[in-house]
Each structure stands twice: as C-alpha cells, then as structure tokens.
Amino acid sequence: MEVDVVIVGAGPAGLSAAIRLKQLDEELMVVVLEKGSEVGAHILSGAVLDPSGLARLFPDWKDKGAPLNVPVKEDNFYVLGEAGQIRLPNAIMPPLMNNHGNYIVSMGNVCRWMAEQAEALGVEIYPGMACSELIYGDDGEVKGVVAGEFGKNADGTPGDGYEPGMELLGKYVFLSEGVRGSLSKEVIAKYGLDEDCDVPKFGIGMKEIWEVDPDKHNEGEVTHTMGWPLGFKNSGGSFVYHLDNNQVYVGYIVDLNYKNPHLYPYMEFQRFKHHPKIAKLLEGGKRVAYGARAVTKGGYQSIPQVAFPGGALLGCSAGLVNLPRIKGNHNAMHSGIEAAEAAHAAIQDGRGGDLLEAYDASLKSGPVGKDLHRVRNVAPLNAKFGPLGGLALGGFDMWFQTIFGGFSLFGTVKHGKNDAQSTQDASKHKPIDYPKPDGKLSFDRLTNVSFSFTNHEESQPAHLRLTDAETPIKVNLPKFAEPAQRYCPAGVYEVVDNEFVINFQNCVHCKTCDIKDPSQNITWTVPQGGDGPNYPNM
Template identity: 80%
Template sequence: MAEIEREAMEVDVVIVGAGPAGLSAAIRLKQLDEDLMVVVLEKGSEVGAHILSGAVLDPSGLDALIPDWKEKGAPLNVPVKKDNFYIFGEGGQMKIPNFLMPPLMNNHGNYIVSMGNVCRWMAEQAEALGVEVYPGMAASELVYDDNGAVKGVVAGEFGKNPDGTPGEGYEPGMELLAKYTIISEGVRGSLAKELIAKNDLAKDSDEPKFGIGMKEIWEVNPENHNEGEVTHSLGWPLGFKNGGGSFLYHIDNNQVYVGYIVDLNYKNPYLSPYQEFQRFKHHPRVKQVLEGGKRVAYGARAVTKGGFQSIPDTAFPGGVIAGCSAGLVNLPRIKGNHNAMHSGRQAAEAAYEAIKAGRSGDTLSEYDAALKSGPVGKDLKRVRNVAPLNARFGPAGGMALGGFDMWFQTLFGGFSLFGTLKHGKNDAQATEKADKHKPIDYPKPDGVLSFDRLTNVSFSNTNHEESQPCHLKLKDPSIPIDVNLPQFAEPAQRYCPAGVYEVVEGDNGPKFQINFQNCVHCKTCDIKDPSQNINWTVPQGGDGPNYPNM
C-alpha cells in the first residue's frame, strides 16, 4: 500500500492520554510558560470515558500541582473517615487491627473519588490555561525522524475496512509533530510498549507485573451506607495460593465502589478473575452492604504491581513515559494516581527546561532521574518487596513478611533486610499447563448480586464500530487452537473480563472467535496470554467503554 499522505501540525509538546499524568503534564507546562503550544490527545469519547480506578486518592500529587484545588472546586468531596482491613474466610472474617498496619497504609487525609470526574475537572483547568484537549482522537502511530527519535504521533485516523485498507469516507488523520512527546496512555499502553521494545528501555529493570482490577458501582440502601468508609480484604474466594484482594469504598449519594483485583501471576489456567469477583460479592459481609441495592456501572482495567524495580527507563529520544504506562502504582496502598500526577508534573518541568534551553528531540534523562529519586521513587521504594514476597510466600505469608519489611524500613530510614527482591517470571510465563490443574466449577450468577459477563459489559456502555479492523491482533492466528487450547485449555476464554474471546465449534473443528466489540480496554489479554500472541492496539478514536463516573 502506498504511503499515506497526512497533514501535519507542529506544537511544542504533544501528550497522549488525558488521565491524571497527561493532564498534570499539560497543566504544569502552561503554568511554566503560557505561550507553549500544548495538545492532549484522548482516545475516549470524552475525558474520563476510559478512566477506571478504585479510587482512594492521596492528594499529594494534586497539592503539588494545584495547591488551591479546594477553592477551584476539585471533586474531592468524601474524606476517608474509617479504615478496615479484613482477612476473609468463606463464611466470616478476621479484622486486622489498624495499629498493626504500617503507617503508609493509613488513609487519613485521603479522599474517595471518581477519577473519571477528577480528570474531567483537571481537563477544565488545563483548557482554562490554554491547553488544547482533543477527545475521540486515538494516537495510533508514532512518527520518527531520520535518526529514530520520536517527533510526534498520528491521531484521528478513521474509516478503515476490516482488512485494514482505507474504506469509503476514510480519514487519514493528522501528524502532530512536537519538540517532545509525553506518553501517558495508562497501563500497558500500545505506544509505550513499542517504545520500550524499540529503545530497549527495560534492559536494566525487572519484569513488569500486573493484576486485573474489576469494579462495579452500586446504589445501596441508606441503612447499609457509611459515607467515608474504606474496607480492604484478602483471602476468600481466591484463597491463599493466588494473590489479590478486594475494596469497598463508600462514596456519597448512597453509592459504594465494589472492586476486586486478581494478580495475573496465577498458575491455574482454569481460573476466571471475573468469576472470582462475582463470588466475592456473596461473602456475608459484602452481601449485607449490597443486598437490596442495584449495580449501576461495571468496568475492568489492568493494574501495574511491579513497583520500583520494574520501572523501565522512562526517557527516550524525543519524549518520556509517564503515569501507569511506566508502572507507578504502590501495590499495598492500591494507589497510583498521586504518582501519575507527580510524574506528569516532573515530565512537564523537564520538557520546559529543555525547550527553554533551545533543545528538542533529545533524551530527557533528567526526568528519569527526578522520577526515581523524587516523591514517586521514595513512595515505591519502601514497598518494593511486597509483590515479590507475595509471589514467593502467598498472600498470607507475603502480607506478614511485607508488613515486617515496611515497618522495618519506616523505623530504619528505608533500609530493608531483604534488599531488593526480583520478580522472576512474567505473568504469561507463570501460567501452567492445564493438565496440572482441575477445572473450577463456578456457581451460576444469581442476577441479583452476581451477573454474567455480557450483561455486566452492557453496564460499561462499551461500543466499537463493527466495520473497522479488529484492534486485537494475533501474531500467529493458529496458536489459540493449535497451542493454547491443547496445552492451556485456551485461558483467554476465562481471563478476559468482557467475554471477548471464545472457542466455538465449527464444521472443521474448534475455532477461535474474537468479539472485539465487547472489549473494555483492560489489556489483560496482552499481558496474560501464555504464548504472548495477542497484541492490544487502539481502535479508532471514541470507541470502547464510556464510563460515566468510574
């Protein structure tokens, strides 16, 4: 196919992703120099449409960026009033006293928020400063100069046929060319993945590690609601061989955020994270909160959990990687939004100083150094051994040893008796052959507390234009049936929380079917496929979930 001709637009900085990292970068750039031309591209139909987070927000990132956020009406309206941590058994629970928890686990001073709504507010602040924010514009390609440095992105390509050729009404999109490009796509972003591989940015870091986080918003009876209460648990139904845990956050308006995170290093290919989440809601303590209420929204998203040792080099020729694209979640705190904001601010400061000095297109190594030595690095370094300890000793043993390590570092200035532990295998390699495990007989959803996947996906408002190419690319189309099915019972049927992947019987035997219209952009398939055969790429802009207030 002939090379596509596109119009080009030159700006100072282009930012991919209107999440907390990208919007923080945009705001900070305009705070530093109101004359800079800053563009933010967002693949969701609106800012916040693809944002899914717990979320209890540590406001430190916002404090550093917009100190008067309260006066400006930031939607941080529900301070945490009560902290609970439980170990669940099937019929009961054991409460862990708060005084035993390391100080960093304390949620005093934090807020229960909708990060979608926080990002909508941040976009308003950015636009008021003169930032140009373009929702519905997926950045589908990187643009390189003759020396291999990034000089921008392609955005706004629409109207391809299913085979990838230009269709009727095809729009080729535009090249956004910039002095520096900030990649803040969230977890397992497709451009970030390309950049990490092309520039060998992970050569000095450990394996990235992930979980799959699923969340529902419930409207509950007033007598079951306790605004400001935060509850976390581990144990049932996953047990103590598989890592993961839950959250219940009581926000305002009689709503509760109900979520479950399953670490993707699980071994049994028959395990279904989605089904574990649905079982969890039948625990007596959870059931008493939800009973008589109704679920009003659902979504799912991968979560980074590799921590400090898994952060790649975040600076490449022509730009930087910020936020969850770099893996900045503090695992035991289940918090990454504050670090995303810090990283966006630091990325902006590095880009501004370079532009002021007359530079462009080089490697902003000063950003990488500031990220790893500043507030983000300090936050992640003291919890760096929690994920490896969980993987080695299970959730119970990992919690005890990880708690000891966090307390020890608190008392001894960050020194750890464990040093810095390694993660070992990536999450795809952790999957074992099906013949080592037995299928799991999950209970059928009751339609009251638990629901089937396709019904729940309808509560994510997900939509994809069906005539476009499938954005879930198979490197080798034969692998699902020839390799993954006989060896691993094709786990894509179970690890996907949206029912995208099916094995269906055809006239010539089993066939692997991809229902890409259901995709909620969680990226689990890109991470967990045991053959690493699935490559998640962006669909055309505006497609995917449309979360109202996740």
C-alpha cells in the same frame, strides 16, 4: 500540526503534565490527545486519592472546586474466610497504609475537572483521537504521532468514509496511555528501556458501582479484604469504598501471576459478592456501572527508563502504582509534573527531540521513587510466599524500612517470571466449578459489559491482533485450555466449534490479553477514536 509538546492520554499523568507546562510558560503550545469519546470515558480506578500530586499543581484545589468531596473517615482491613472474617487492627498496619487525609473519588470526574483547568490555561485537548502510530525523526527519535484515522474497512483498506490521520509533531512527546499502552510498548522495545529493570507485573481489576440502602451506607468508609474466594495460593483482594449519594464502589483485583489456567478472575469477583459481609451490604441495592482494566504491580524495580529520545513515559505507562496502598493516581500526577519541568527546562535551552535525563533522575529520586522504594518487596514476597506469608513478611519489611529509613533486610527481591510465563499447563490443575450468577448480586459477563456502555464501530479492523492465527487452537487450547476464554473480563474471546472467535466489540480496553496470554500471541492496539467503554463516573 507542529506544537511544543504532544501528550497522548488525558488521564491524571497527561493532564498534570499539560497543566504544569502551561503554568511554567503560558506561551508553550501543548496538545493532549484522548482516545475516549470524552475526557474520563476510559478512566477506571478504585479510587482513594492521595491529594499530594494535585496539591503540587493547585495548592488551592479546594477553593477551585476539585471533586474531592468524600474524605476517608474509616479504614478497615479484613482477612476473609468463606463464612466469616477477621479484622486486622489498624495499629499493626504500617503507617503508609493509613488513609487519613485521602479522599474517595471518581477519577473520571477528577480528570474531567483537571481538563477544565488545563483548557482554561490554554491547553488544547482533543477527545476521540486515538493515536495509532509514532513518527520518528532522522536520528531515530520520536518526533510525533498519527492520530484520528477513521473509516477503515475490516480488512484494513480505506472505506467510503475514510479520513486519514493527522500528524502531530512536537519537540517532545509524552506517552501517558495507562497500563500496557500500545505506543509505550513500542518505545520500550525499540529503545530497550527495560534492559536494566525487573519484569513488569500486573493484576486485573474489576469494579462495579452500586446504589445501596441508605441504612447500610457509611460515607467515607474504606474497606480492603484478602483471602476468600481466591484463597491463599493466589494473590489479590477486594476494595469496598463508600462515597456520597448512597453509592459504593465494589471491586476485586486478581494478580495475573496465577498458575492455574482454569482460574476465572471475573467469576472470582462475582463469587466474592456472596460473602455474608458483602452480600449484607449489597442486598436490596442496584448495580449501576461495571468496568475493568489491568493494574501495574511491579513497583520500583520494574520501572523502565522513563526517558527516550524525543519523549517520556508517564504514569501507569511506566508502572507507578504503590501496590500495598492500592494507589497510583498521585504518582501519575507527580510523574507528569516532573516530566513537564524537565521538558520546559530543555525547551528553554533550545533543545528538542533529545533524552530528558533530568526527568528519569527526578522520577526515581523524587516523591515517586521514595513512595515506591519502601514497598518494593511486597509484590515479590507475595508471589514467593503466598498471600499470608507475603502479608507477614511484607508488613515486617514496610515497618522495618519505616524505622530504618528505607533499609531492608531483604534488599530488593526479584519478581522472576512475567505473568504470561507464570501460567502452567492445564493438566497440572483441576477445573474450578464456579456458581452460576444469580442476577441479583452476581451477573454474567455480557450483561455486566452492557453496564460499561462499550461500543465499537463493527466494520473497522479488529484492534486485537494475533501474531499467529493458529496458536489459540493448536497451542493454547490443548496445553492451557485456552485461558483467554476466562481471563478476559468482557467475554471477548471464545472457542466455538474449534474456532477461536474474537468479539472485539465487547472490549473494555483492560489489556489483560496482551499481558496474560501464555503464548504472548495477542497484541492490543487502539481502535478508532471514541470507541470503547464510556464510563460515567468510574
């Protein structure tokens, strides 16, 4: 099947690109391929949405019924201790941290609405179509993808109901797979797109949706915290967002640069909910959904070259999250728009399969680059000076850049090691004793995974692949106490009778294993289309 533009991933970046392409030229053939069972099934985000990207696509988004129904009315930031908290005054927060004009949303539902707008413009969207490989042209350019391969046996051979994949070819291929996408990882390595940038950095974000007592609900409240339970040696923090219908998003992000391999991010999240302030909100309520996924936090200096021969990296595939704002969806939309405009101009000129240099330039000099440049030092300062020192220095740097037009006394601080390299030997750290979940505020992993509505057809090949099958037991277990048992928020990895077990059926596609494994021995790839979590309104 030959089209003008093939887009991998129906998230905010991919859908924005598709919409903008059709707005520019309704005759263009644009196809969006989504590995989830439906648009939104694999979308997980906080989320407080800055509507600037959406407004570029649809200035009349309110009249069109976009599901941005809960404006932020109250903004809080707390430093937590084990039994209490200190609220930081809003007046000392840099202006960019202000959430006035933003909306508490389900990004899954926003993407479902965007898909409706895209289809109304003539975009073809195919859910349940996992893109398993790239197709290269004679000159080494990306010219398409293979999507929709079904029915393989566990050993990789075709099963009785095998269906071969479909080749979709385009003048340009956009990769908007989210964090650590398998095809994006391939093109970054193949074309050396990261040769001139800093290392990528990540966190693991976990989220639950709670229905709470109406008397405790405060629609429009946004609260962020740092400190307990992670303390002030490891960076990360929480978000608590009050949306409508007495629902609250409760989430926790643990930065993956932590040193102690005994640290258990999921249990840090569960322990957080027992803080008196959070427990008071949740007691008597009901958890209705759970999910997790990695979050990019490298920022401006970690953005790779985003244009490659025949295509482009969009959204979180390029790492466009603004860490202190905890926002990336607006930048994902901006990136999709910029890529669409560059591709449209190229196609108008009769080009295809070449390098969209205009996109790379506009991304880094336009709204996305400006948004990320002024916060570029927050993550590395946190890593070098700890959360408290990073909070003070990062806050000073953001204020200074606000006053002096983006100039920083620190220049651009480097990240140093990647997250896998940050993991130290287990012998240097003490194991951490986590309280047992009580089944009311806190839950074991497997019970919570059932609330992600995850399903994988069990006879297919495991989509989590080991470079060396012996490394987990021979290297990671004695040296690092095999941290895969803990860093995975879905209980995929176990050590049983000195055997490394991969329960790929549990996988919620967060891709933490691909990032944090200290031996870099695990590669996350796509399962067959439609498999994975089925998030209702994350």
